[in-house]
Amino acid sequence: MNDQPSSRPPRAVPQLADYPHRVGDICRFGDLDPQGHVNQAVFLTYFESGRVGMFRNKDLGIGVPGVTFVVGRMEINYLRELHWPATIEIGTGVAEFGRSSFKVSQAIFRDGVCCATGLATMVCMDIATRKSTPLPEAAIAKLGQFKVRSA
Numbered sequence: 001m002n003d004q005p006s007s008r009p010p011r012a013v014p015q016l017a018d019y020p021h022r023v024g025d026i027c028r029f030g031d032l033d034p035q036g037h038v039n040q041a042v043f044l045t046y047f048e049s050g051r052v053g054m055f056r057n058k059d060l061g062i063g064v065p066g067v068t069f070v071v072g073r074m075e076i077n078y079l080r081e082l083h084w085p086a087t088i089e090i091g092t093g094v095a096e097f098g099r100s101s102f103k104v105s106q107a108i109f110r111d112g113v114c115c116a117t118g119l120a121t122m123v124c125m126d127i128a129t130r131k132s133t134p135l136p137e138a139a140i141a142k143l144g145q146f147k148v149r150s151a
Contacts, residue, residue, distance in 0.1 A: 008118050014107040018149045023053035027086040038082035047106050047118045050090030064136050067126055073121040080115040093148035096142055100124050100132040105148045112148025
């Protein structure tokens, strides 16, 4: 047992209200693994549903001719198990901007309790060259409306 005191301050627990975009989903029986809880890989699918829901929002309309956005990195912190049956909510918002990428902060909630957090790095890619390209100012302006409140 490690009796060393932790030098880290406790991590703030996200609240659904922190996220400007939300979508609902369900845990399916097929999402379970042999331990009887939702398999860790399925959390990626839930997060994808949240991002797609935000990006396809008619008010956001971040479509930019000649470019697309791809996931360059995905981080997940598993905080609680999810079991079937369950209704969940996925909160999504923009955390920060880089030169050719931006980070999307997400969280999965069941009955108001945060079960997992995720951070996706979305890279702006030129469709013709298939290489990263600087984020267009118009996309930054539109995405900025969806900033996470705690970020």
